[in-house]
Amino acid sequence: MIGHLYRLWPHPGLLVRLGLLHAAFAVLQGLLLGALVPILRALLRPQPDFHAATPWLVAGAVGFAVYAVLRVIATPVGFAASVELTVQLRHHLMRHVTTLPLGWFTGTGKARLGRIVTASAGSVGRLAVAIGAPAITCTLVPVTIIAVTFAVDWRMALLFLAIVPIALLVLRRSGRIASIAEVELEQAATEIAGRAVEIGQAQPVLRAAGQGSTGSVRLRAALDEHRIIYRRGLRRSLMPDLSYTGVVMAGFVAVLVLGGVFLLDGTYAVADTVALLVLAIRFLEPLGHLIELNGGLRALDNSVTRLESILRVPALPRSSKPVRRMENSSIEFRDVTFSYGEGTEDPALSGVSFDCPAGSTTALVGPSGSGKTTVTRLIARFFDVDAGGIRVGGVDVRDYEPETLLSDIAIVFQDVYLFDTTIEDNLRLARPDASHEELVAAARAARVDEIIDRLPDGWNTRVGEGGAQLSGGERQRVSIARALLKQARIVLIDEAASALDPENEAAVSEAITHLTRDPERTVIVIAHRPTTLATADNVVALHDGRVVETGSPAELHRTGGLFARIYDQYEQTRSWHIVTS
Ligand SMILES: Nc1ncnc2c1ncn2[C@@H]1O[C@H](COP(=O)(O)OP(=O)(O)OP(=O)(O)O)[C@@H](O)[C@H]1O
Numbered sequence: 147m148i149g150h151l152y153r154l155w156p157h158p159g160l161l162v163r164l165g166l167l168h169a170a171f172a173v174l175q176g177l178l179l180g181a182l183v184p185i186l187r188a189l190l191r192p193q194p195d196f197h198a199a200t201p202w203l204v205a206g207a208v209g210f211a212v213y214a215v216l217r218v219i220a221t222p223v224g225f226a227a228s229v230e231l232t233v234q235l236r237h238h239l240m241r242h243v244t245t246l247p248l249g250w251f252t253g254t255g256k257a258r259l260g261r262i263v264t265a266s267a268g269s270v271g272r273l274a275v276a277i278g279a280p281a282i283t284c285t286l287v288p289v290t291i292i293a294v295t296f297a298v299d300w301r302m303a304l305l306f307l308a309i310v311p312i313a314l315l316v317l318r319r320s321g322r323i324a325s326i327a328e329v330e331l332e333q334a335a336t337e338i339a340g341r342a343v344e345i346g347q348a349q350p351v352l353r354a355a356g357q358g359s360t361g362s363v364r365l366r367a368a369l370d371e372h373r374i375i376y377r378r379g380l381r382r383s384l385m386p387d388l389s390y391t392g393v394v395m396a397g398f399v400a401v402l403v404l405g406g407v408f409l410l411d412g413t414y415a416v417a418d419t420v421a422l423l424v425l426a427i428r429f430l431e432p433l434g435h436l437i438e439l440n441g442g443l444r445a446l447d448n449s450v451t452r453l454e455s456i457l458r459v460p461a462l463p464r465s466s467k468p469v470r471r472m473e474n475s476s477i478e479f480r481d482v483t484f485s486y487g488e489g490t491e492d493p494a495l496s497g498v499s500f501d502c503p504a505g506s507t508t509a510l511v512g513p514s515g516s517g518k519t520t521v522t523r524l525i526a527r528f529f530d531v532d533a534g535g536i537r538v539g540g541v542d543v544r545d546y547e548p549e550t551l552l553s554d555i556a557i558v559f560q561d562v563y564l565f566d567t568t569i570e571d572n573l574r575l576a577r578p579d580a581s582h583e584e585l586v587a588a589a590r591a592a593r594v595d596e597i598i599d600r601l602p603d604g605w606n607t608r609v610g611e612g613g614a615q616l617s618g619g620e621r622q623r624v625s626i627a628r629a630l631l632k633q634a635r636i637v638l639i640d641e642a643a644s645a646l647d648p649e650n651e652a653a654v655s656e657a658i659t660h661l662t663r664d665p666e667r668t669v670i671v672i673a674h675r676p677t678t679l680a681t682a683d684n685v686v687a688l689h690d691g692r693v694v695e696t697g698s699p700a701e702l703h704r705t706g707g708l709f710a711r712i713y714d715q716y717e718q719t720r721s722w723h724i725v726t727s
Pocket residue numbers: 252486490494512513514515516517518519520521
């Protein structure tokens with residue numbers, strides 16, 4: 147466990163200093179108690195020998211003063227260390243997380259990350275001090291006392307020594323049970339958190355279906371389960387905990403019996419007996435205290451394991467000589483095969499090859515699940531391909547410095563997430579140093595200026611969590627404005643598949659057209675509207691992860707294949723919307 151903790155922190159200096167401070171306490175405590183033996187031997191006799199006791203009394207007083215000073219220092223140091231260790235750990239985690247493939251950030255990945263960065267990192271920082279430090283004391287005090295006792299009487303020291311392995315054995319068993327209970331409780335707590343979030347997110351759907359209370363029923367079930375697991379953990383740990391206390395008590399009885407026998411047969415003087423009893427009490431007391439720390443130690447161990455589970459996720463491999471300049475914005479897929487890995491049957495893409503010359507606009511079409519989104523994810527290197535290669539500007543995406551690649555790529559997702567801040571801040575995210583004129587120009591080109599004019603505080607209107615104050619089409623326009631502001635030479639767009647109102651439909655379409663006008667910019671758009679398809683230079687039609695057609699929209703329309711069918715479907719849907727709206 148100590149090794150685990152040590153490896154967890156990038157700069158374990160603070161942890162080591164804290165550990166050494168508590169180790170010093172423990173040894174000092176043991177030695178101070180050891181000093182009692184010569185003092186009692188000198189004083190507990192018919193003619194007390196103050197001369198012999200004085201050096202030990204002085205040494206004891208000095209030792210006690212040092213101990214007291216260390217204790218006073220240790221309390222605030224421990225508190226500050228706990229906060230500092232948590233901060234260090236969170237920074238370490240976040241630094242690592244920024245090197246992970248973006249594909250790792252799925253729903254579960256994000257939920258795990260949230261829980262580990264908040265709860266687990268917090269408990270490791272807190273428990274490392276609140277439980278780890280006393281655990282060092284409770285282990286080293288008995289060890290020091292055994293060593294001191296050997297100097298007084300080897301038989302009693304051997305008895306102390308014999309108690310340790312028996313106690314540790316029972317402690318281990320109790321620890322295993324505590325560990326299982328902690329893992330179960332953590333799972334139950336995650337379930338409760340999930341249900342609570344679900345209640346919040348699903349309220350509109352649940353109420354629309356007249357099931358407003360369904361969410362709370364599921365939450366109540368999760369809470370009940372948590373309580374059952376908690377009680378089960380308590381029940382299971384009762385016997386091992388009692389056994390441990392029994393072992394410690396039995397050890398004390400054995401010490402009393404041995405001390406009594408040696409006192410009666412004259413082996414021990416009264417002073418020796420009193421001193422050894424004090425040593426026995428101070429030996430058994432921290433040993434007994436270990437059982438109370440056991441649950442915390444297991445929780446610490448499990449939290450460390452959870453943190454390590456993220457730290458062990460391999461970072462996106464970096465080239466040893468990364469390319470830091472993108473020559474042009476051409477994109478080539480060469481025989482790309484990619485599978486999402488565990489739990490997926492067929493590859494998402496198989497032998498996909500196509501070219502997008504610099505400055506061109508390519509529309510990706512195909513039925514749901516045909517691999518369109520995967521194509522865009524691979525260009526931005528959310529994942530690495532299994533076979534084949536993707537070249538951007540003539541260089542394999544794996545050979546770029548990740549920042550170089552991403553600084554020249556803008557992505558417009560279907561579900562655009564906006565931060566709960568002003569429109570201006572949301573746009574500036576793309577380029578914080580953009581001038582006001584550039585900001586206004588990007589907004590105008592994406593027709594975000596019309597949205598701003600309508601909002602009560604214009605540029606300074608907060609858009610709500612996730613951009614809830616804006617409609618889907620408006621959010622997508624903000625996202626396109628971001629892409630324009632970023633001046634990225636490659637833009638990947640997942641056009642909103644759902645129907646937009648006519649105003650948004652026209653605005654989004656115009657914004658996309660604006661993006662495609664730049665002769666330097668390569669645009670790949672997952673197209674769901676005939677107008678967008680019509681503006682494309684090329685079309686890549688996918689089916690079951692394979693390219694089935696490529697060519698210009700006019701050519702493909704003539705050949706009457708998959709593209710033509712999809713185009714006609716889009717047209718029909720559009721006319722249907724126009725008729726019904
Ligand atoms: N994160 C993921 N993990 C596992 N499989 C995935 C993941 N994302 C997509 N897939 C699978 O990969 C295949 C291609 O999916 P992709 O999202 O690229 O298709 P698509 O053409 O964009 O579909 P849609 O139009 O519905 O968005 C599908 O079989 C899908 O189930």
